[in-house]
Amino acid sequence: MAVRTVVRLLIVGLLLTLATIISGALVTVSASAAACSSWPLCLEIVSDGGNPLVWIAMSHRLIVAPALLVVLAGTWAVWRSTEIDAPPRWTALVAVFFFLSQALAGALLVWGVPAMVADVWHLSGALMAFGAQVLTLLLIVIPVPSANERLSGRAAQTQRRLRGLAAWAAAAAGVAALAIGARSVAPAVEMAVGLPANSVGALSFAALLSGLMAVEIRRRLPVAAQSSVVAMALPRYSPLLPILALIALAGLWLPGGHLLSLSAASLLWAGALAAAVIIHRTPLHFMTAIAPSRTASKWRTVIADYISLTKPKVISLLLVTTLTTMFITEAGLPSWWLVLWTMIGGYLAAGGAGAINCAFDSDIDVNMGRTSRRPVPSGRISARAAFIFGVILSVLSIVVLWVFTTPLAAFFAFLGIIYYAYFYTSLLKRSTWQNIIIGGGAGAIPPLVGWTAVTGSLSLMAVVLFAIIFYWTPPHFWALALVKQKDYARAGVPMLPVVAGEGETRWQILVYSAIMVAVSLLPVAIGAMSWIYLAGALLFGLRFMRDAWAVWKVGDQAAIWGLYKYSLLYLALVFAVMVADRLILG
Incomplete structure (x- = not known):
């Protein structure tokens, strides 16, 4: 059989399957399935022909019958054709399987199987058959490129x-x-x-x-x-x-x-x-x-700049702590939809706070090599536009978390936004060398959002998670401050290396690292975690202490950068081993 004829047959089957889906949905919405007590025919068409529900149900069956025949004929034609290779043959069989299974689900629905089971599979099977038919048609129409057509390089x-x-x-x-x-x-x-x-x-x-x-x-x-x-x-x-x-x-x-x-x-x-x-x-x-055209390039640059205002690299670590926390609560595993909406709300909250921070800190960022190329200090986005963008994201985050998770999660997200965007950025950062110590609470709030999104309440374990990140923040950020202390001095920001010197900063890094490792063992002490987490926390903590000791004793750029980079990995590892502990031992 010619490929053109096969393609035409598949297109007809595809259109009939789409009609099957739409008519089946109409049957479900109108609750007309119960109007026919027999299958595959609807005998009520004779005894109750004036009932519109009977005609809706019967019309669906009149569409399904020819659709099934055409789908079977199309599959037979695909297998008979010598010009068609293997992939579309198998997708055609998949289409037949799902179409037959959805028809059987329709019969079971009439025969009294619970509607929740049969009706969901009835619609889902038809949709899967539709997708398999689309793939079959596409795999036939669009050939595999030959070897000399394949691309290389960029x-x-x-x-x-x-x-x-x-x-x-x-x-x-x-x-x-x-x-x-x-x-x-x-x-x-x-x-x-x-x-x-x-x-x-x-x-x-x-x-x-x-x-x-x-x-x-x-x-x-x-x-x-x-x-x-x-x-x-x-x-x-x-x-x-x-x-x-x-x-x-x-x-x-x-x-x-x-x-x-x-x-x-x-x-x-x-x-x-x-x-x-x-x-x-x-x-x-x-x-x-x-x-690309100049206009397209401009728009891409604008979009990229607004995304950069949200500080995606920073957000990624915040979302890791939020996500992992959701899987270690006493409430059990969360639904994937709850996880999705919490992640969306968390990104909007952190991104909104980050954009507001960029708006407030533009006068500081312009004097620092690390931040001078950001959209606001470089003049690509105004401070006002960045602030408005941050406020919009922040409001959206509260709405998303309030509607789709819990009001308490929305409250903690709001608290985190205010803490970081106002309390830390406008007050602490510019006035005291303890800005990172006190301001570390802002970065420690995401686990509270994840915990309360699942449970709707706080517990001692949630507070411990907050404390781990709170004490992790100083050694992590002071390591960066040691490397960038000239920038902070030029910008007039009283970071610890600028105020107290390198020696005191290296000692404080060691002290806070020790406190952080001790706090990281508290989940075992309070009975929330077992030996699996204990082993992981000790292993990761000892590595952290080794790097902190190197910073204190040696203090060169290699040691400082080593601690900074590992500190990013450390937090993700500690929270990941909590999830492993909970999933393995329940």
Whole structure:
């Protein structure tokens, strides 16, 4: 059978499967499944033909029957064709499996199996069959590049990065479609505000990733430079993906918008899969050869500058302590949706505080080599704009944490923002050498956010986590201050090396390192952790003390930098071994 005929058959099956999904969702939303007590036919069409629910249920079955036949015929055609290789053959079989399983789930639903089980699988199976059909069609239409077409060097690296982004976007779109499909039969996920948190989170993530992918495609693949019809389609149609995600998200807010959301999410999934396969299989030789336009470059610079205001490198360590804390509470393992919203709220809170700090510290940053290239002191972003941006992120963080986690987590996030952006930045940093000692409390608040997001309350273990980071901050930051003390002196910031000298600073680093290691053993003393954590904390702590001793005794740049770099790893290791202790021994 000719490939063109196979492709046409697959397209018809794909459209019928999409119609199956939409009509099945209509059956679920209208609660018309109970109108038919028989399967596969609906005998009530004779006895109760005036009931519109009967016609809705029967119409769905009339769509499923030809869709199944066409899907089976398409799979048979794919296997019969000698011009089609192995991958699309197997994805075609996967499509048949899911289509048959969703049909069986529909039958079980009629026969009295609990709706929560059968109806969720009924919709999910249809969506999985739809995705497998899309992949089958794409793998046939878009051939594998030959060896002489494959890229190398910088172009290959760029395409690999774009492939990864496209794969994540496709996965996020699939999760979003499945979440919306399950929404109508899983009311337990509805939040108090009336929105399904899983659907909102999945669609928001899909919108973000598909938007980033569309921007990257538009930047890397100018339409005028395309050498194939497939490649030309990417920059032209990729902006539709985030639009579809936003339409699906809007449908969640509209009365009766479930069908709109599901339809848009299904198309988003198909489009994201198409983009992923095209990027994976099409050698895009011109990806790095075409210089981006001046306007695009300007916008990329502005976006990068605003992201840098949030201090992503600093936030990464704060989020690690927040995330790991969520897995060691007495409440057990948190749901992944709670983790997602806590991470989003935590990033917004820390990023907002960081942006406000950049706005307030612009007069200091301009005099320091390490910070003079930041957006505000370099003049690329005004201090007012940075402050407004920080306030917006801060308010969003409180809203996200209050709505999707707990009010107490939102309170601690707010406390952390005020502590860092105002108390430390405006008061402590400029007035006393104890700025890092007292101000260390700001960086110690993220574990409290993670703990209260899961439990809704504080405990002694949460306070111990706070104390570990509180005493970790001075040796960590003073090591950096020793290296950058000339910058701090020029900027007029009374850091300990500037006020008391290098010798006193090295001694204080040793003292606070010893206190920190002692405090890190408290989780065992209070019975919250076992021998696994004890072994890890001792091992990591002894290494920390060795580096602190080298700073005190030797005090050269190599020893100081060694302590500073290890201190970043130390905190992540200590919190990670807590999670290991809790997961292994419960």
